[in-house]
Amino acid sequence: xxxxxxxxxxxxxxxxxxxxxxxxxxxxxxxxxxxxxxxxxxxxxxxxxxxxxxxxxxxxxxxxxxxxxxxxxxxxxxxxxxxxx
Numbered sequence: 001x002x003x004x005x006x007x008x009x010x011x012x013x014x015x016x017x018x019x020x021x022x023x024x025x026x027x028x029x030x031x032x033x034x035x036x037x038x039x040x041x042x043x044x045x046x047x048x049x050x051x052x053x054x055x056x057x058x059x060x061x062x063x064x065x066x067x068x069x070x071x072x073x074x075x076x077x078x079x080x081x082x083x084x085x
Contacts, residue, residue, distance in 0.1 A: 010037050 004022030007014050010030040018026025024034055 010034055 004016065004019065006016065008016065008019075008025035008027075008030055009023045010033045011025060011027070013025045013027075013030075016022075016025055020026060021031075024030040
């Protein structure tokens with residue numbers, strides 16, 4: 001497996017013949033923008049991690065609410081039986 005990308009990480013060009021680093025196509029503008037793209041990637045990764053945490057919290061909250069709802073439904077059934085008598 002090659003350590004070189006098949007497309008430029010900055011512009012998406014598939015023309016990598018001028019690439020020295022194997023990450024950009026070799027055009028100066030892409031070489032200059034690479035640090036910016038890396039920062040964007042790291043920001044996206046942080047956002048993904050935050051969303052994963054939020055999802056975990058939401059799933060836990062949903063389980064809690066579902067459990068509380070089941071208890072409330074049970075109590076409601078008991079109250080209904082008492083009122084019907």
